[in-house]
Amino acid sequence: MTNQQYAGRDLSVLWHPCTQMKDHESFPIIPIKSGQGVWLVDFDGNRYLDAISSWWVNLFGHANPTINAALKDQLDNLEHVIFAGFSHEPAIKLAEQLVNITPEGLSRVFYAEIGSAAVEVALKMSFHYWRNLGKARKTKFITLENSYHGETLGALAVGNVSLYKETYEPLLMETISVPGPDCYNREAGESWSEYSARRFALMESALQRHADEVCAVIVEPLVQCAGGMRMYDPIYLQLLRKACDRYGVHLIADEIAVGFGRTGTMFACEQAEIRPDFMCLSKGLTGGYLPLSAVLTTDKLYQSFYDEYQTLKSFLHSHSYTGNALACRAALATLGIFQHNDVINQNRRLAARMAKLSERFNSHPNVAEVRQCGMIVAIELVKNKQTREPYPWQERRGLLVYHYALSKGVLLRPLGNVVYFMPPYVINEDELQLMVDVAWNGIQYAVQD
Numbered sequence: 001m002t003n004q005q006y007a008g009r010d011l012s013v014l015w016h017p018c019t020q021m022k023d024h025e026s027f028p029i030i031p032i033k034s035g036q037g038v039w040l041v042d043f044d045g046n047r048y049l050d051a052i053s054s055w056w057v058n059l060f061g062h063a064n065p066t067i068n069a070a071l072k073d074q075l076d077n078l079e080h081v082i083f084a085g086f087s088h089e090p091a092i093k094l095a096e097q098l099v100n101i102t103p104e105g106l107s108r109v110f111y112a113e114i115g116s117a118a119v120e121v122a123l124k125m126s127f128h129y130w131r132n133l134g135k136a137r138k139t140k141f142i143t144l145e146n147s148y149h150g151e152t153l154g155a156l157a158v159g160n161v162s163l164y165k166e167t168y169e170p171l172l173m174e175t176i177s178v179p180g181p182d183c184y185n186r187e188a189g190e191s192w193s194e195y196s197a198r199r200f201a202l203m204e205s206a207l208q209r210h211a212d213e214v215c216a217v218i219v220e221p222l223v224q225c226a227g228g229m230r231m232y233d234p235i236y237l238q239l240l241r242k243a244c245d246r247y248g249v250h251l252i253a254d255e256i257a258v259g260f261g262r263t264g265t266m267f268a269c270e271q272a273e274i275r276p277d278f279m280c281l282s283k284g285l286t287g288g289y290l291p292l293s294a295v296l297t298t299d300k301l302y303q304s305f306y307d308e309y310q311t312l313k314s315f316l317h318s319h320s321y322t323g324n325a326l327a328c329r330a331a332l333a334t335l336g337i338f339q340h341n342d343v344i345n346q347n348r349r350l351a352a353r354m355a356k357l358s359e360r361f362n363s364h365p366n367v368a369e370v371r372q373c374g375m376i377v378a379i380e381l382v383k384n385k386q387t388r389e390p391y392p393w394q395e396r397r398g399l400l401v402y403h404y405a406l407s408k409g410v411l412l413r414p415l416g417n418v419v420y421f422m423p424p425y426v427i428n429e430d431e432l433q434l435m436v437d438v439a440w441n442g443i444q445y446a447v448q449d
């Protein structure tokens, strides 16, 4: 079978996510036969360097031998079991380890299957907690401009990227949206921390006005990924933690994209030295192998639900594949790699290399900013460097970078006009160089009129 044969079969029965399917009249879908390390291989033998970790899930490469071996062993023992009334070793071990590695005080783990489901769980738990305390007026959530938390209806409602949200707005619960700390918008000469701290005044005033009707503030710590890899300073999280305590509002840290080393620390919250009331994890949790998510919360929260059955305080949120044994085992193998290798320190060296190699983009006449947070580098393309006038979205310049890069064997998938690198942690020097060179040439190709 060739690419073309699979592509034909695919397009006659499948409907792909985040895709205008008509685009595939001009650009063929790419069927992948196998993966190895940072490389994906199609049915015609073409290779693609996975510079975006397959939507930010892959940490230690495709077909990772350690995770493969763990899964093969798990398959021979238990694939899945109902997670109500039953349990199993991988789920227990994984919860113990997650409690150990996340900020102190997050002592309870609730599993779900995907990132969006974890967000739904955190929202419902927060609301339900206040109800348990008799505070039924608390029904709202505060969210930051340009944030993204997934695409199920609750998660979509607390996100703010209009591309995903606008059409479905009539279906969504009302939220309170606050202008964010995204440092792309800082004044000339203003530091990240000055800008992020200054922007906190807007959050403070929203909390002041709405605290008695608000359950929680939900944020993506340090990097708003789907919103164009926009970044902000940890000071904002510190101020937010203190304010949430002052106003009696929960803090939900959505670390689904940034957790597991992406920002340079195991979890982004560590850089602000804060403990959220809820931490949502997914994506890298299983090393990019299987869908699994987890919500961590405190004993205080857990205890508010712990009562006689007749009080009807049980947290009723159940997915069929909750705590799937194979997924938990993949996650354990992933955490094992963190334990047995000095991953966070190795990533520091990788991140420094990415910084060095990406310096050249600063001088490009159509690049407004090159920004970095740990293992994430983003390059903001603009029509006019001086005024920062963006390219009209209809021109789809980022898409031109995508197609160019694919033709040169690199999978980059810009977010609008933001080209970014978020590679698996096993990328080597030559591969980094290739990724950056192809991005440079792709940008040259995309900005010509």
Ligand SMILES: Cc1ncc(COP(=O)(O)O)c(C=O)c1O
Binding pocket: 114, 115, 116, 117, 119, 148, 149, 150, 151, 220, 225, 226, 254, 255, 256, 257, 258, 282, 283
């Ligand atoms: C910060 C954040 N939260 C939630 C989600 C949703 O996760 P999922 O796509 O697994 O539902 C994403 C996905 O990109 C994300 O980046």
